[in-house]
Amino acid sequence: METRIEKDSFGPIAVPAERLWGAQTQRSLEHFAISTERMAPELVAALAQVKRAAAAVNRSLGLLPADKADAIVKAADEVLDGRHPDEFPLVVWQTGSGTQSNMNMNEVLANRASELVGGARGEGRLLHPNDHVNMGQSSNDIFPTAMHVAAAQAVVQSLLPALARLRGTLEIKARDFADIVKIGRTHLQDATPLTLGQEFSGYVAQLEYSEHAIKSTLPGLLQLAAGGTAVGTGLNTHPDFAGRIAAEIGSRTSISFKTAPNKFAALAGHDALVGTHGALKTLATALMKIANDVRWMASGPRSGLGEISIPENEPGSSIMPGKVNPTQCEALTMLCCQVFGNDVAITMGGASGNFELNVFKPMIIHNFLQSARLLADGMRSFNEHCAHGIEPNRERIGELMERSLMLVTALAPHIGYDRAAQIAKKAQHEGTTLKQAALALGFVTEQQFQDWIVPLDMTRPGL
Ligand SMILES: O=C(O)C[C@H](O)C(=O)O
Known part of the structure; x- marks a missing residue:
């Protein structure tokens, strides 16, 4: 060479x-x-x-x-x-x-x-x-400046738009599924009904919360260390350099960067990156919950919950012919775990500054950008290849709902908790319907049963 x-x-x-x-x-x-x-x-x-x-x-x-x-x-x-x-x-x-x-x-x-x-x-x-x-620069102020510029661009230009698109898709699903009454589940056990639309509205609200959390951390990310030079004092640089370079970067990137009001903190701590990543971690917790619910509801096709169908994108198994798996959910939940791990590393790095400098900078930004990339790409992929194509299986949803013993909860205000519990237990032990058990125990008439157990009415407040 x-x-x-x-x-x-x-x-x-x-x-x-x-x-x-x-x-x-x-x-x-x-x-x-x-x-x-x-x-x-x-x-x-x-x-x-x-x-x-x-x-x-x-x-x-x-x-x-x-x-x-x-x-x-x-x-x-x-x-x-x-x-x-x-x-x-x-x-x-x-x-x-x-x-x-x-x-x-x-x-x-x-x-x-x-x-x-x-x-x-x-x-x-x-x-x-x-x-x-x-x-007029030191690595100590210029590298963290580049960290903030890269992080802000990743969040503003890539992650937030991907988040908004996924939220939009789930909002449409929530509206489309507004009239589908299904069984609720708590502790992984049957609970009282709600609509599939209500369930999806919860996902939308979780994403909204994360979006708000991420945006609320942005002011810190937009503060730049440049002008602090070696220890934050600005030695060897022009007094106007700090303000002007922030404005120049802002006009080139269309992001309103400002010079950090305290350069000592900007060199020695990375609280803004820790804070924004904390919000990214919050988003990952929401996505993990959503992806897990989707794959559970789509489980089957014959022996699972089977309440929804998701797009069949590719063969799932090398050995089991015809098998299709919820692979987008798997990719999304895996990358969420990576974000959780990155959050621990960033937290440790951010907490470990000494005196005038934090010397975990490359690791912090490496993990931050990986998280932002994973979440943006992961949400885009999940949105395009899974969320868009979610369809309800109305028949299966109805069947599971009818069989649920927790519809009995609607009787409690009329006949009391103890009698309602007796009905549920009798039906479960004897393998009968709720109605059969209720009538056999003589706690309600057929008409009362019909009037009081109306699944749709059970999806909103009321007695
Ligand atoms: O590279 C520099 O500008 C400074 C260096 O990080 C140091 O503080 O020793």
């Missing part, structure tokens, strides 16, 4: 000639050959966006010559356009500040910007990774 020599404060090191990265990226590759998890593409893109904004702001402040700033902006645009996907090879499990990924971006942009203004890549380059690309 052809190489060139790049240098940093540790001295020379050979780098593949075809690569734009420099000495510090190369050292990271050699010292952190740990597992397969690479810095997320969303984070790399956010970092390029932040570097682009920094160059533009430093130019506007008269700190960076226009030709150099413009070259950095162009190089960053190339990264944002996906033209250098192989230049960001570093793994998550590196320095906890993300310094090596920050330097990876600085090195790539310096080399590429140099080429764009007619210079070389490598030691003869016309732009310096630290002096020009990293001007």
Whole structure:
């Protein structure tokens, strides 16, 4: 492999000639050959966006010559356009500040910007990774800035729209199923009736709650650390840099980012990411419940509950011919478990800052973005391939409802709890209907039974 020599404060090191990265990226590759998890593409893109904004702001402040700033902006645009996907090879499990990924971006942009203004890549380059690309910045404020930008974009542009679409589908189902009376279940045992529409309205409300919870955490996510530099004081940066870079990133992303009012907290804690992820975890708990209900209600087709049908998308079994499984529910519940695990990791990372810096940054953002991606894709897949196609099996629902002993609850206000319980137990032990047991015990007349046990009336408040 052809190489060139790049240098940093540790001295020379050979780098593949075809690569734009420099000495510090190369050292990271050699010292952190740990597992397969690479810095997320969303984070790399956010970092390029932040570097682009920094160059533009430093130019506007008269700190960076226009030709150099413009070259950095162009190089960053190339990264944002996906033209250098192989230049960001570093793994998550590196320095906890993300310094090596920050330097990876600085090195790539310096080399590429140099080429764009007619210079070389490598030691003869016309732009310096630290002096020009990293001007007025530290990994300690820039990496968390990129974390917030990537996280906010993932939540606002991908996750919330997917959530709204799934909620919309379930809302339509709730309306369509409004007149279907079915048996309720508590403790996995028969309970009093409700409508299938009421059951689905519960799912809609759970999703609404999560949506509200996620949105309520967004103000924290929109605060950026940039301008704090090494420990939050803003040493080596222009006093206007912080406000201007937040505005610049905001105008480029159409998300109203603001400079964090307290840079010490922005570097040393990641409470906003912990908070938003907590809301993502809440969403995962709701999705898990919904997906579990759907697969239970769809269980069968002959020996299960069979109250609803879900789309049959693919063969379920390699050995059992004709078997079809609730695979979308399985994918969704699995990814919810991953989100729960990510929440524990993010909580531990967020709680572990020391003095002026939190050094769990790459792990926190890796897990956060994975959760956001899993939930957005998972909801889209579940919506398109399962929720949309849910159909009620009215006959089966009616049959299970008629057989239910808990319809007896409607008699309790008329004949008392103890007599109603006697009817239910007699019917269960003797294998008869409720009506037969009630008449045999002489607690009600046939007419009273008919008047008082009306399943539809039992789906709303009333005596
Ligand atoms: O990389 C930096 O800018 C700072 C580094 O994370 C440090 O605090 O040692």
